[in-house]
Amino acid sequence: xxxxxxxxxxxxxxxxxxxxxxxxLENWVRLQDDYECFFFVADWHALTTLFQDPGKIREHTxxxxxxxxxxxxxxxxxxxxxxxxxxxHAELFTLLSMxxxxxxxxxxxxxxxxxxxxxxxxxxxxxxxxxxxxxxxAADISIYDANFVPVGEDQLPHLExxxxxxxxxxxxxxxxxxxxxxxxxxxxxxxxxxxxxMSKSYGNAVYLSDDDAAVRQKLMNAVTDxxxxxxxxxGRPEVCNxxxxxxxxxxxxxxxxxxxxxxxxxxxxxxxxxxxVETFFRAFGDIRARRRALAGDPGRVRQILDAGAARAREVxxxxxxxxxxxxxxxxxx
Ligand code: TRP
Ligand code: SF4
Numbered sequence: 001x002x003x004x005x006x007x008x009x010x011x012x013x014x015x016x017x018x019x020x021x022x023x024x025l026e027n028w029v030r031l032q033d034d035y036e037c038f039f040f041v042a043d044w045h046a047l048t049t050l051f052q053d054p055g056k057i058r059e060h061t062x063x064x065x066x067x068x069x070x071x072x073x074x075x076x077x078x079x080x081x082x083x084x085x086x087x088x089h090a091e092l093f094t095l096l097s098m099x100x101x102x103x104x105x106x107x108x109x110x111x112x113x114x115x116x117x118x119x120x121x122x123x124x125x126x127x128x129x130x131x132x133x134x135x136x137x138a139a140d141i142s143i144y145d146a147n148f149v150p151v152g153e154d155q156l157p158h159l160e161x162x163x164x165x166x167x168x169x170x171x172x173x174x175x176x177x178x179x180x181x182x183x184x185x186x187x188x189x190x191x192x193x194x195x196x197x198m199s200k201s202y203g204n205a206v207y208l209s210d211d212d213a214a215v216r217q218k219l220m221n222a223v224t225d226x227x228x229x230x231x232x233x234x235g236r237p238e239v240c241n242x243x244x245x246x247x248x249x250x251x252x253x254x255x256x257x258x259x260x261x262x263x264x265x266x267x268x269x270x271x272x273x274x275x276x277v278e279t280f281f282r283a284f285g286d287i288r289a290r291r292r293a294l295a296g297d298p299g300r301v302r303q304i305l306d307a308g309a310a311r312a313r314e315v316x317x318x319x320x321x322x323x324x325x326x327x328x329x330x331x332x333x
Pocket of ligand 1: 009010042045158
C-alpha cells in the first residue's frame with residue numbers, strides 16, 4: 001500500500017532555535033520512517049512580515065535549509081525544497097482565494113493577535129497578503145494531497161481553516177482536494193534561557209546556527225533558581241531553566257545526581273552550567289558537524305534543493321491539472 005503523505009513547512013521569518021528542534025524538526029525526522037514526506041521553507045509566508053526587508057528572508061532560508069539537513073531530514077527519502085521555487089503554490093493560492101470568505105480570515109486568532117503583538121515593532125501588517133496568510137498555507141498543504149500536517153498547537157486554527165477551504169472547494173467543484181489532518185506533536189518542552197517561551201523576539205533562544213562561543217555564552221548566562229543567591233544556598237531544580245535543559249541532555253542516571261547536588265548546595269551553578277555546555281555539545285555533536293560540513297558545500301545544498309523542488313513540482317502539477325479542470329480553467333477546441 002502507498003504510504004500516506006506528510007507535509008510541513010517552516011516560515012523563513014527567523015532562524016531556527018532549540019524550541020523549533022524539539023517542537024518540530026526532531027519529530028519530522030522520525031516521520032520519514034513511516035510517511036512520504038514533503039518539507040519546505042516558506043519564504044513567501046515570511047514576506048507577510050518582512051516585505052520591507054527581503055534580504056533577511058534569503059539569509060534565513062539558507063540557514064533553515066542547513067538546519068533541516070543537519071538535523072536529519074533526508075533528501076533521499078523526503079522532498080526538501082523552498083516554497084517560492086514551486087510556482088504551483090502561488091497558482092493554487094490564487095484560486096483558493098476566490099472561494100475563501102474574508103470573514104473566515106478575519107476570524108483566525110493569529111491574525112489579530114499578531115497584528116497586536118507586532119504593532120510596536122514598526123512592521124506594517126495591513127497588507128492583503130498578511131490577511132491571506134492562511135490561504136497560502138491551505139494551498140501549500142492541499143497541493144500535495146497531504147494526509148497529515150505535523151504542527152504545534154499554535155497552528156491548529158490554520159489547519160482547521162485549510163480543512164474548511166478544502167470542503168468548500170469540494171462542495172463547489174466536486175471531490176478534488178484531500179482534507180488534511182493535523183498531527184499534533186507531543187514534544188519535550190524547553191523554556192527559553194530566561195524561563196519564558198523560547199522565541200527570537202525575547203532574545204532568549206539558542207539557535208541551531210549558533211557557533212560554539214555563542215552557545216557557551218548563552219548557556220552560561222541562563223537564568224537559574226532566582227532564590228539561590230549564594231553558592232551555599234540550596235537550589236530548586238524544578239524552577240531552574242538550566243535543569244530543564246539537563247532533563248533533555250543529561251546522560252541516564254546523572255539527572256538525579258544533579259538534582260541532589262543542587263538541593264544540598266553541593267553543586268554550584270557555574271559548574272552545573274559548565275556541565276550543561278559539555279552535554280549539549282555531546283548531544284548535538286553530529287548535528288553540528290553535519291551543519292558545518294554542509295555550510296562549506298553550497299553546491300551540494302543547491303543540488304538537494306533542485307531535486308526537492310523538481311519532485312515537489314511533479315506532484316503539485318498533477319494536483320493542479322485536476323484543480324484547473326475542476327474550476328474549468330483554460331479552453332481548448
Ligand atoms: N505557518 C507555519 C508556521 O508559522 C508555516 C507554514 C507555512 C506551514 N505553510 C505551511 C506549516 C504548511 C505547515 C503546513 O509555522
Ligand atoms: Fe540550576 Fe544547576 Fe544552579 Fe541547581 S545548581 S540552581 S540546577 S544551575
